[in-house]
Amino acid sequence: MNDIVFELQDVKYSYQKKYPALCGIDMTIRQGEKIAIIGANGTGKSTLLHMLDGLVFPDQGRITAFGQELSEAALADEAAAWKFRSRVGFVFQSADIQLFCPSVREDIVFGPLQLGVAANEVARRLAEVARVLDVGHLLDRVPQQLSIGEKRRVAIASVLAIDPEVYIFDEPTAGLDPLTVRHIIDLVVQANRRGKTIITAIHDLHIVGELADTVYVFGKDKKLARSGPVEQVLSDRAFLEAQNLVHIHGHIHEGREHVHPHLAFERHA
Amino acid sequence: MTRVYNRRPDFIARSIMSAAAFVKEATLCEEHARYAGFLQSLDPRAKAITFLALLVTVAFLEQAALIGLVYCACLVLAWASKISPGYFLIRTWVFIPLFTLGIVIPAMFSFVTPGAALAAFDIWGVRFVITRPGFDGAVLLVARVAASVSLAVLLSLTTRHAELLKVLRIFGVPQVFVLTVTMCYRYLYLFATLVENIFTAIRSRVGVMPQRRAGRRVVAWNIANTWSRTTKISEEVYLAMLSRGYTGEPRLLAGFQLRLRDLVWALAVFVWCAGLLYLERR
Known part of the structure; x- marks a missing residue:
């Protein structure tokens, strides 16, 4: 199958060989798919994203990217590493980790410059992503002077400038105001419409339906608990409660207090 | 139980907070360069x-x-x-x-x-x-x-401080050294904020910083904690660099124009x- 981007077969990984993070994961991600990875804290979502970006490698099992084995040895070859990095972009959970350069401009062009993109093309991409993400006025600022929302936009811009085929987002909307969340959702949806593959780890079930067509749920046992179309998975209330993904709490709506499980897509009566 | 001395209230916290504030101000003080x-x-x-x-x-x-x-x-x-x-x-x-x-x-x-x-x-x-x-x-x-x-x-x-560091390149300083120093400078601010937050958290719980032996113990513990977090952040930053194509020989924006x-x-x-x-x- 030519359109397979990532294929994981019985992938296992543990930190320091002692603390399991992934316990036998099988996944197939195809080109142009829009998938979400959800699960309670500590279920291995971020580890999986790091693995898909070739930053950590399985202890057991096999992972392929674009039909080639994704391993430390494979990425030791500079040409192979450049090719892979040009095709996969990762927006880290913490923007402060992602923005390590002394200015926003340098952070945005860091990726293209490392990947050998020509200077005029780097300048074109810089102008383009600055326009799309509305960060043109921030280019000469130092990252520590930015607000959380601005940092997140710049972090996304730094990956957009690479123009990869696959975008991996680790909690892209965490801690952001509603307007910035909406902006990021629009960006992700537009990127997917342009044929990009989108992989997003997220906790906010309210926006999973917009960010993904397929959802993978990771369980406390560090295994894939379930996968399938978003509405199908998220409509199984008992399953989500078992995975600590919904909780029962009280609401006040139109002056009336009532108690019910908090679910995605559920509209209040 | 932590003993609090009021004779020199919050001496340790004030010293550390002042140092952190100075580092933050120094890293952001580029007003005249603009x-x-x-x-x-x-x-x-x-x-x-x-x-x-x-x-x-x-x-x-x-x-x-x-x-x-x-x-x-x-x-x-x-x-x-x-x-x-x-x-x-x-x-x-x-x-x-x-x-x-x-x-x-x-x-x-x-x-x-x-x-x-x-x-x-x-x-x-x-x-x-x-x-x-x-x-x-x-x-x-x-x-x-x-x-x-x-x-x-x-x-x-x-x-601008970052430009001043980049100028080191014309004196033959290797690119990777310039990048490392620039990144150290960038993260000084983050660590100063981290230190400030730690001591604000301590003060929010105990009112004032413990002094003398108890104070030194708290400071020592926080130095260890900050060191541990520094190591973790440095590993993550390296991964973020790898993720965007860094292979050990950095290519940076020239930017200068004679x-x-x-x-x-x-x-x-x-x-x-x-x-x-x-x-x-x-």
């Missing part, structure tokens, strides 16, 4: 090389009057770069006595520098004689320090330095 002034308009490479030439020239000059000319030029450049004279004089002259007074004052007297008497006075029956060579040496040293500090302050005030104005400035400074050295030797 002004549309003369020195700010110059290419950082041309500026760094010419200021280095001026510093070397000042080190070789032995006539206070010639050094005074360089100092006057600094004042004119500060004015042309939209730096207020008061601010510039405070930034330079606050430090000059600190570095020079301890050396200069004893050196003026006959018991350190013998020679013809210039002035004499008695204190508690002891005769103090200021000698001509001692006084001349003191004036020369103060003039040299004043001019050198003024040049260094002018350069740092009118150039223009006619920079070349004219550099030529003028070199001619002026040569002229000063010629007058010195004549």
Whole structure:
């Protein structure tokens, strides 16, 4: 199958060989798919994203990217590493980790410059992503002077400038105001419409339906608990409660207090 | 239970918070570098090389009057770069006595520098004689320090810190070293914020920082904690670099552009330095 981007077969990984993070994961991600990875804290979502970006490698099992084995040895070859990095972009959970350069401009062009993109093309991409993400006025600022929302936009811009085929987002909307969340959702949806593959780890079930067509749920046992179309998975209330993904709490709506499980897509009566 | 001493309330916390605040302010203090002034308009490479030439020239000059000319030029450049004279004089002259007074004052007297008497006075029956060579040496040293500090302050005030670090490349410093130093500078702010947050959290729970032994224990624990977090962040930053194609040989944005104005400035400074050295030797 030519359109397979990532294929994981019985992938296992543990930190320091002692603390399991992934316990036998099988996944197939195809080109142009829009998938979400959800699960309670500590279920291995971020580890999986790091693995898909070739930053950590399985202890057991096999992972392929674009039909080639994704391993430390494979990425030791500079040409192979450049090719892979040009095709996969990762927006880290913490923007402060992602923005390590002394200015926003340098952070945005860091990726293209490392990947050998020509200077005029780097300048074109810089102008383009600055326009799309509305960060043109921030280019000469130092990252520590930015607000959380601005940092997140710049972090996304730094990956957009690479123009990869696959975008991996680790909690892209965490801690952001509603307007910035909406902006990021629009960006992700537009990127997917342009044929990009989108992989997003997220906790906010309210926006999973917009960010993904397929959802993978990771369980406390560090295994894939379930996968399938978003509405199908998220409509199984008992399953989500078992995975600590919904909780029962009280609401006040139109002056009336009532108690019910908090679910995605559920509209209040 | 933690014992709290009120005699020096919050001494440790205040010291650490002040240090963290200073680091944060220093990393963000680029206000003057953003002004549309003369020195700010110059290419950082041309500026760094010419200021280095001026510093070397000042080190070789032995006539206070010639050094005074360089100092006057600094004042004119500060004015042309939209730096207020008061601010510039405070930034330079606050430090000059600190570095020079301890050396200069004893050196003026006959018991350190013998020679013809210039002035004499008695204190508690002891005769103090200021000698001509001692006084001349003191004036020369103060003039040299004043001019050198003024040049260094002018350069740092009118150039963004990151650009100043990148200029190191023209002196043959490897790219990877420049990147590392730049990143250290970038993350100083993050760690200063981290330290501030830790101590704010402690104060929010116990009111004031514990003092003496308990305080030292808290500080030691936090140094270890900050070190551990620093290590973790550095590993994550490295992964973020790898993720965007870093392979060990960084390629950075050049950004600098030499223009006619920079070349004219550099030529003028070199001619002026040569002229000063010629007058010195004549």
